Amino acid sequence: MPDAVLVESPRSADEAIFAADVLAGDSFVHEIQRGQYVRIVDLEGNQAVDTLFYSSDDYADRYSAQDTIRAQQNIYLTTGTKLISTARNVLLTIVADTCGRHDTLGGACSTESNMVRYAIEKRSMHACRQSFLKGALQWSNETGRAMGKRDLTANINFFMNVPVTPAGGLTFADGVSDAGKYVELRAELDVVVVISNCPQLNNPCNAYNPTPVRVLVWAAE
């Protein structure tokens, strides 16, 4: 892996207009206005933050992993990456990244896929798609706007390192993140962010210890 270019943000946490800690295994849904900045902080290191974005105007227009990586001709997300939607709009731009690369091919764990990946007996362990569904259904109840299973699509895994090899292999490698690393995005449209702070206990890349993350929002400049 070539050395990643790390970019720090000029924004100070003291000036944020919103802050919330998302505990491991919890979901988080929030609206971010066009021009606002949102930062996700890996508080303790090597935590996977499974994340989806939707256009606030139309949830059917949502983050698209394939369109995003094809537009930049690179599978890793970092500073400068434009997050492209299914209707080919730019939802957000990554403006700072002190981790260096983020995954969008590994998807989100589910109780079902845990049965395939680890053991059929693992079905009852908590998983990201449980959190995604819980967050989406709760958001629907609060806002009256439908969001459900059809809307849960290929996500971003902030702070996850999932290298693809030239031979066509895919691996889950040790994390490149660390305590305090963060990624920051500017919303280019009004968007809804849906986060599952990953509860996976079967994968060594978080040292089998899921930990909290912090979400900060700054006003538009």
Place this chain on the structure above:
Amino acid sequence: MKLETTGVERREGWTGLSSEVLWKETLPGASTWSHVLKRRTALRITAGGDHANVGALLLNADNFSERLNLPDTLKAQHIARLTTGAVLYSDMARILCSITDDTLGWHDPLGGCSDAAMVEAKYGPLSYQKARNNWHQNALDGFLIELAKYGLDSRDLMMNINFFSKVEVGDDGGMRFVPGHARAGTAVELRAEMNTLVILNTCQHPMDPDPKYRQVPVELEVKRVAAPGADDVCRSFRPENARGFILTERYFL
């Protein structure tokens, strides 16, 4: 991990010898097709020319909320390419289709699909009124129209496969379309493990740098095939797949 498509593997997995062909048809280039591929039948797709590309979406025909999940497919099998032995997982950890034969060795799960703006920018505008069925079409609109025939819409889009295309990923994550990968006569075979709504689109790959708009046809062959045996090439491709087959078989009990 079996990543190479060897003759031995093909013989083990190939169901073609004992199968009964139900029908054959030609799908022209830049066209969309759909069919509910029944469990215990298979679809063999053969490139009708060089530069072929076949975008594909898969859904459980008995419950459309269950559909192809490429991240789960790649992650479970530790692959970023599709070939013989690989299975195509739904978001419910069941196997929609298995790749039982592949004479090419690499099909692309990364590149996505073209859209109207991209096709016009690359090949110029060409309307139906001017060119009739040689007009310039794109894969996204083809997928959306075909999805609509089943009551589905843009909320039901998923990451798509591009059969016959190859996108390499370098150590730095850079993606490169490999020109000249597909050859006339190469073939891939999908065995349905569930009743699967298969939506295909034969527009060019969105990363294909070829400046020429091409309409490359493919031959489709639907046949009845035997259930996967204990030594099936897809079942034994990865230990994960053995569990995937168990979960899929339970769905029909």
